[in-house]
Amino acid sequence: MHQKGLDHSLGFLLGATYRKLTNFFAGRIKEFGLTPEQWAVLFRVREEDGLIQKEIADRAGKDKPTTTRILDTLEAKGFVTKRASEHDRRSFQVFITEQGKETADAIEPIEYSTIAEIAQVMSIEEYELMNQLLRKLNDHTTSLLEHEKEQ
Amino acid sequence: MHQKGLDHSLGFLLGATYRKLTNFFAGRIKEFGLTPEQWAVLFRVREEDGLIQKEIADRAGKDKPTTTRILDTLEAKGFVTKRASEHDRRSFQVFITEQGKETADAIEPIEYSTIAEIAQVMSIEEYELMNQLLRKLNDHTTSLLEHEKEQ
DNA sequence: CCAAATTAGTTGTTACAACAACTATATCTC
DNA sequence: GAGATATAGTTGTTGTAACAACTAATTTGG
Secondary structure, eight states: OOOTTGGGOHHHHHHHHHHHHHHHHHHHHGGGTOOHHHHHHHHHHHHSTTEEHHHHHHHHTOOHHHHHHHHHHHHHTTSEEEEEOSSOTTOEEEEEOHHHHHHHHHHHHHHHHHHHHHGGGSOHHHHHHHHHHHHHHHHHHHHHHHHHHHO | OOOTTGGGOHHHHHHHHHHHHHHHHHHHHGGGTOOHHHHHHHHHHHHSTTEEHHHHHHHHTOOHHHHHHHHHHHHHTTSEEEEEOSSOTTOEEEEEOHHHHHHHHHHHHHHHHHHHHHGGGSOHHHHHHHHHHHHHHHHHHHHHHHHHHHO
16 A cells, blocks of 8 residues: 555544554454444443433444444344333433343453554553544534534 | 543544544535545545556555445546556546546645644644654554454 | 466445434423 | 423435455466
8 A cells, every 4th residue: 555645634644544443453353243333332331331322322422323223233133222211201221231241341351452552653652642632633623513513 | 422431442532533523524525516535536536647546546545445436426426537548458547527626626725724723722743743643553553454464 | 378366446235424304202481 | 281492213315434256357477
């Protein structure tokens, strides 16, 4: 891959990096029958049992349709179960299953070691700084997007 | 959006940031009938006329199927044309049309100003550093991935 | 110089993401 | 408390990405 002028855009660089990192991680967890995005959602379900889908969507940074579909997949695979909420008949609470818990427990250390492996090229200070800058960018872009939609 | 514990993973942060940035930019160029990914490909075609698809794919950081489909879309919209290569009958050369050139000329400054607007939250030094770190990460992950496939 | 390997491109499939439109329920306001 | 509004979730559509399987053409190596 030449990727001549790869740096023509920040978005390009961000996208390329994200995809490679995701693909690398995907290879590491394929054996558990989960994609990185399914893992991101399962992680949130494990974080707090009984969350409703809207809350999971918010925490996972995904929109409602995407969350619905990923949760459906996770349910079909037996990693989570849904139950109609008693307080609000519009919503469903999501619970992790035994199988889901076991799988999550197995994947979590793999995630950490994968990040460690990938971040090997830089010092801890650089890594922290990059995270901090990315978060700044993320927050700023979020507010720009929200501003836009208000109009 | 709470995004409680957003930082649980570098991949998560990278993905969320990339998507927001892309969406923001998408809103800015929608009027030209192009998505950010289509723009990324058109940019490469404009960069050098007569490239074959494989070369465009490499430069755009996309795989062959994705490039084929995006180029088909660009051709259907009248931004590029394909012509069978005379040197190699397997391949097609891609050329930008007048309409494609005009559109690219209009979008390029928008891309720059969008990046400038988004990067406003940090200093030029921070921006350069972030780019450099991302590139490091990108290169390292690329080599990890290539390593993996050799086996 | 010919069979084997490689390369350019396409097509099919699965998974996400964004957006819009929709149903059902809940909340707000007068 | 009834109508307007907002919210939770689903479904449909389009675009992109990854992977596998395929065709056709080219290159390589004995």
